[in-house]
Amino acid sequence: MAATPRLPAARVRTLRQRLLGWYHRERRDLPWRRTRDPYAIWLSEIMLQQTRVDVVIPYWQRFLTELPTVHALAAAPEDQVLARWAGLGYYSRARSLHRAAREVVTRWGGVFPRTPAELEELPGVGRYTAGAIASIAFGVPAPLLDGNVARVLARLFAVEASVDAPATRAELWALAEALVDPDDPSGWNQGLMELGATVCVPPPGSPRCEVCPLAGQCAARAAGRQHELPVRAPRKAPRALTWVTLAATTRAGALVLARRKPRGLFGGLWELPSAEPAADETPAAAAARVVAALGLPGRPAPRRAVEQEHVLTHRRLRLLAYRVTLPARGTAGVTIPGDAYDRVALVPPAELARHGLSSATSRLLEALSLA
DNA sequence: AATCCGGGGGT
DNA sequence: ACCCCAGGATT
Numbered sequence: 404m405a406a407t408p409r410l411p412a413a414r415v416r417t418l419r420q421r422l423l424g425w426y427h428r429e430r431r432d433l434p435w436r437r438t439r440d441p442y443a444i445w446l447s448e449i450m451l452q453q454t455r456v457d458v459v460i461p462y463w464q465r466f467l468t469e470l471p472t473v474h475a476l477a478a479a480p481e482d483q484v485l486a487r488w489a490g491l492g493y494y495s496r497a498r499s500l501h502r503a504a505r506e507v508v509t510r511w512g513g514v515f516p517r518t519p520a521e522l523e524e525l526p527g528v529g530r531y532t533a534g535a536i537a538s539i540a541f542g543v544p545a546p547l548l549d550g551n552v553a554r555v556l557a558r559l560f561a562v563e564a565s566v567d568a569p570a571t572r573a574e575l576w577a578l579a580e581a582l583v584d585p586d587d588p589s590g591w592n593q594g595l596m597e598l599g600a601t602v603c604v605p606p607p608g609s610p611r612c613e614v615c616p617l618a619g620q621c622a623a624r625a626a627g628r629q630h631e632l633p634v635r636a637p638r639k640a641p642r643a644l645t646w647v648t649l650a651a652t653t654r655a656g657a658l659v660l661a662r663r664k665p666r667g668l669f670g671g672l673w674e675l676p677s678a679e680p681a682a683d684e685t686p687a688a689a690a691a692r693v694v695a696a697l698g699l700p701g702r703p704a705p706r707r708a709v710e711q712e713h714v715l716t717h718r719r720l721r722l723l724a725y726r727v728t729l730p731a732r733g734t735a736g737v738t739i740p741g742d743a744y745d746r747v748a749l750v751p752p753a754e755l756a757r758h759g760l761s762s763a764t765s766r767l768l769e770a771l772s773l774a
Numbered sequence: 775a776a777t778c779c780g781g782g783g784g785t
Numbered sequence: 786a787c788c789c790c791a792g793g794a795t796t
Contacts, residue, residue, distance in 0.1 A: 451791040458782065459791090492780025495794075529793045549791045569775075596791050605789060607785045638788085639777090666795095668779070715780055716789090762781060 410581050418559075418620055419584045419591060425616035426594030431601070434460060436593075441515040441540040442473045448535045449500050449527055453493060456600070462491055474513060476504040482662075485671050485759035494670055494759075499527025517541040530576075538588040546579035547592050548572070551599025557633035558603060558610070561622035567636035606630070641714070645721040647689040648675040649705060649740075650771050651697065653729050653749065658773060659697065659737060660758060662746040668718070673758040675724070675767065676740035676747070690725040697747070698738035701730045709770045713763040722767055 430436070433456060435447035446466060450459045466487050470476045476484070481501050488497035503525040507515055515536070516522055522533040534547035548556075553566045556578050564571045584591040602611050610629045612618045623629040651659040660673040676697060680689040690705045705725035713720040739747045750758060755774055768774035 448791065453779090453790055453792055454781080455783070455790055490781080492782085493792085495779065496792090499793080527793065531792060535791065547791080550789070551791065593791085600791080604784095607788060635789090670779085713781095717778070718780090 410578075414620070415582060418582065418617060421616045421620070422594045422598065423584065423587055423590050426590055426597055429601075430593070430597055431456075434464060439540070441536065442476075443467055444540040445503075445515065445528075445532075445536050446500070448532045448539075449496050450491065452496060452532070454491065458491070462488075473504050473507050473515075476501065477508040481671070482759065483757075486757055487759075489672070489759040490762050490765065492762075494672060494761075495666075496527055498665065498671060502526045503528065515540070517543060519543070519545045535592065538583070538592045542589060544583050544585045544588040546576065546583045547596075548576050548579050549596060550605075551596040551603075552579060552592075554605055554633050555595055555599045555603045555617075558623035558629055559617060559621050561626060561628065561632065563632070563634065565636050566633040639717070641717050641719045643719045643721070644679070645686075645723065646677045646679055647686050647693065647723045647725065648677040648767065649690055649693045649697075649725050649727060650675055650708065650768075650773060651694075651699075651705075651727045651729055652773070654731065655751075657749040657751045658755070658768075659729070660748055660750050661740050661744040662748075663743055664745050669761050669763075671759065672761050672764070673748075673750075674761065674764045676744070677722075678741060686723050687725075690723075693725075693740055694727060696738070696740035698736055699729060700736075703727050703730060709767070711763075711767055711770055713766070720763060722763065724767060724771060726771070 435444055438444065447459065447463055450463055469487060470479055481498065484501045485494060485497050488494060506525060507513060517537060519533040519537045522528050522536050523530065531547050531549050534545040537543035537545040538547065553575050556562065556575050557566050560578065562571060562574065566575065602615050604610060612624050612629060618624055621629070623632045659676060661676045662673050663669050663671060665671050676693050678689050678693050680686055694702055694705055705727040708724045708726040711722045713722060737747055737749065739745065765774065
């Protein structure tokens, strides 16, 4: 356990003054900084989990245009919510968002709770997001700790222990709590994150200490260790995975899509019916197995079409796509292709956008000239 | 405490 | 090729 730095009141005062001055002078004009609507701010915080600002902006704007209130979101079908999340990743966020909207309506009468403890009871809202909503939307002096803040604090106080270790996390949370400005918690919290995103940047970039408002107070800078901190836990290598996927179309051009069950990888999203080849099974045999699972009469033989790689943080997916045209009378009795799915549908090209597709599926359909 | 869960942009 | 991102839930 690393030593907890002492925080003299005068030091805290200086840090607050410098960071807040800098933030209110230099802050980026982000769309969710133009609203005070807790719903819009909550939506931004969920989308921003492990996701960059620039990626989120268009999603946030589109989502808010189509579902402008928590009531609209609560009333929407889950499939529609996932369709609007398609491409953003971490799809359990969308499902939790939807459940949380219904809770806000049913349990809280459509009015968001204001305290971190109450906010944290909402699905998809953890300690960080609760602190963010409480401080930014309601001005509650709650701390928050995200990747940016952890990096800034680790450098500012020269925290040498791994920032991924639970004991270090606790220490950083304690620092964040002691530092949050009671008069401007929103500005302080966003200032810390803004500093981490634009000045006190992670490797392989270099921290821009020459423009940092806290450079004079920074312990890592004083020790010349700003490039060495924070210490992160080593990353595990992604596991390799092969999926055989079947692009089955009718003569009219409709495509067979299957919806994955709610939990797990790509949960709730639509995709080409797929199967993982068994250890002793050839890809062609696995493709034939998918055809059989669809219950197609005559069991037409699929032909190998395209191969594509899709890299995730912890998975390396090899997608082997097979192509088949459905027999004319085969479209009525298409069955759910295996226990990874809970629905199957014939989707005309014009209706593809109404289905939530992962980027992997979108790219695959593109490569197959089906989208 | 470890693992799972997407995708993309910057270097 | 590698890093990590306005993290949370599950086991």
